[in-house]
Amino acid sequence: MRVVVGGDHAGFPLKQKVVARLKAWGHDVEDIGTFSEEPVDFPDVAEALCRRVTAGEAQRGILVCGTGVGAAIAANKYPGIRAAVCHDVFSAHQCVEHDDVNVMCIGAWIVGEMLAYELVAAYLVAVPDQAPEFRRRIAKLHEMESRLRPAPGS
Numbered sequence: 001m002r003v004v005v006g007g008d009h010a011g012f013p014l015k016q017k018v019v020a021r022l023k024a025w026g027h028d029v030e031d032i033g034t035f036s037e038e039p040v041d042f043p044d045v046a047e048a049l050c051r052r053v054t055a056g057e058a059q060r061g062i063l064v065c066g067t068g069v070g071a072a073i074a075a076n077k078y079p080g081i082r083a084a085v086c087h088d089v090f091s092a093h094q095c096v097e098h099d100d101v102n103v104m105c106i107g108a109w110i111v112g113e114m115l116a117y118e119l120v121a122a123y124l125v126a127v128p129d130q131a132p133e134f135r136r137r138i139a140k141l142h143e144m145e146s147r148l149r150p151a152p153g154s
């Protein structure tokens, strides 16, 4: 799978490990940085990653910051992105199955590398459930996005 991975300085150490593991598993990985523990702002990384996902350059995105929370808040501002913090394996696959999540966010201060690998594995093998109730709810998210998007220039 084509996967884009990014993170801020707090996420950097875990992000490096996740990227290496994804490559070892045979995924086609784009690492968009950051590439050191020099402080950067998570909204900048999240926006760059979300742009790639919505442009179809990657099928799934993974963001790593300190808690995963800032990354998820930022990513959910991007039209077409459904982001979630996942620190348990059940959520990591069900967020795709029920909610068609396309950016999973992990907190490097919260989870260790072995759990992070399990989270990523569960997220990437999951496929959206096509049952009508799930499709209907995703359609409502799209409708909300269109309805609540600020008018150009406002």
Ligand SMILES: O=C[C@H](O)[C@H](O)[C@H](O)COP(=O)(O)O
Pocket (backbone or CB within 6 Å): 008, 009, 010, 011, 039, 042, 065, 066, 067, 068, 069, 070, 071
């Ligand atoms: O939700 C925000 C993230 O956890 C950030 O990674 C965190 O706030 C960075 O904090 P600091 O700049 O103190 O390393």
